Amino acid sequence: MKKVLFALLAACCVWAAYDYSRPVDNYVVRTVAAEGDTLWHLVGGVMDSEGDHRDVREVIFWTRKISNIEGDLQPGDVVLIPIEVRK
Template identity: 35%
Template sequence: MSKTTKGLVKAFIITAILLAGLVFLTGGSAAKLAIRAHGFLFPSYSRTLVAYTVGEGQTLWEITGRYMDQQDKYRDCRELMHDIAEYNNLNGVKWLQAGQQIVIPLYKEI
């Protein structure tokens, strides 16, 4: 084993021991803090499906705009519009028909 590899192994072992000691000394609160941080970095969402009837002359863009403020997952309308199109198998469809039923998948952070 080279000097560099030995040094990396030692550094890894020392780091693991220090982290284990920190968790032990704080009664696991460090682990709880890490879990909360994970939720902040990678939020969880609950999905609600909303039935929608397309009105005369409505576009997917217009319908998407109506629901942007009712969801937490996307900041860009195009992302929600993509989800709606995928969920309803509308990829490649150029026009919506008046009276057509679609489902709007909305995601709220939990």
């Protein structure tokens, strides 16, 4: 049983090292908020379409920072969404 657990642990470590070493594309997607849009909706939609698998709350935090959004999202606000995609 210990050998099986050790082999599983080793396989997980190899997979994590492989995943960490893959190149990453970082870029920003610019969008404009429309009536009724929320950051959750905008950021989640862009992340899904671009293939970003990070936690949406983390990306919303950075979106607020780089877009200078302090309160609620208003129609016409320019929203800059940082995207990170592993190749």
